[in-house]
Amino acid sequence: MLYTKYLKMHMHSSFQYRANMAFIAITQALVNIGEVLGVWMLFLQFDSVGGWTFYQSLLMMGVIYTVFSFTECFARGYDEFPKLIKSGEFDRMLIRPVGIHYQIFGSKIEFTKLARMLLGIVLSVIALVNMNIDWNVWKVLVLIATYICGCSVIFGLFVLSAGISIYTVENLEFLNIFTNGSKEVAYYPINIYAKWLARFFTFVIPVACFNYLPLSFLTGTGSVPMWLCGVAPLFGMLFMIPCIIFFNLSLKRYKSTGT
Numbered sequence: 001m002l003y004t005k006y007l008k009m010h011m012h013s014s015f016q017y018r019a020n021m022a023f024i025a026i027t028q029a030l031v032n033i034g035e036v037l038g039v040w041m042l043f044l045q046f047d048s049v050g051g052w053t054f055y056q057s058l059l060m061m062g063v064i065y066t067v068f069s070f071t072e073c074f075a076r077g078y079d080e081f082p083k084l085i086k087s088g089e090f091d092r093m094l095i096r097p098v099g100i101h102y103q104i105f106g107s108k109i110e111f112t113k114l115a116r117m118l119l120g121i122v123l124s125v126i127a128l129v130n131m132n133i134d135w136n137v138w139k140v141l142v143l144i145a146t147y148i149c150g151c152s153v154i155f156g157l158f159v160l161s162a163g164i165s166i167y168t169v170e171n172l173e174f175l176n177i178f179t180n181g182s183k184e185v186a187y188y189p190i191n192i193y194a195k196w197l198a199r200f201f202t203f204v205i206p207v208a209c210f211n212y213l214p215l216s217f218l219t220g221t222g223s224v225p226m227w228l229c230g231v232a233p234l235f236g237m238l239f240m241i242p243c244i245i246f247f248n249l250s251l252k253r254y255k256s257t258g259t
Contacts, residue, residue: 025115050192059127064186065120067150073113075155077104081162091256142214142230149233150210156240163247166254186211209236
């Protein structure tokens with residue numbers, strides 16, 4: 001498969017400078033560990049935040065670290081799409097007999113992001129072990145769907161940002177409010193924020209579908225009906241569909257930069 005060749009190419013390129021790759025990966029992981037320590041210090045002063053304990057919040061951080069880092073690793077081409085336009089590489093992609101999404105996926109793969117993903121998995125395991133959840137088949141499926149939903153939402157945001165950059169060429173800074181901003185919001189339960197903000201990150205950008213709602217189902221807490229919390233990740237996965245449609249429609253209006 002062509003994508004396998006893309007993976008091998010980027011892996012070979014990354015491991016040409018092993019020490020540099022290891023240093024970047026460790027540095028990124030340490031930054032996230034610092035954020036976890038900040039949350040831990042917060043819970044030293046308060047027993048709960050919005051009715052959620054430290055380990056419940058730790059699970060939220062573990063989920064967002066995992067899904068954001070995984071998506072950044074394999075969908076980095078969309079996040080850095082403006083560079084493809086400005087360099088003229090995107091023009092070359094359009095004349096190749098290969099699907100454009102296929103090429104964008106293969107244009108940039110950053111394996112250093114996997115260190116943060118592993119950290120997220122470790123944090124999730126630590127949190128789940130200490131939460132005493134009464135497990136059953138449905139809760140296992142909801143937990144799996146939570147991670148899939150998280151990857152779908154973050155991927156949708158990257159694609160949406162790429163679609164907008166077709167019109168603007170530059171990667172507008174305000175878009176970081178939705179990409180990196182969504183990550184910051186997902187560190188804590190959505191019910192601690194103002195109602196308008198909680199609704200925005202529930203119904204517009206469905207962060208709550210892989211944050212507050214499914215984890216409420218796992219813990220049996222919150223005021224939202226449990227059945228709705230359980231199916232929330234399925235609705236959240238749908239977010240990437242309009243984002244992809246918007247990107248594909250934007251392609252029809254693309255004009256070469258002349259680079």
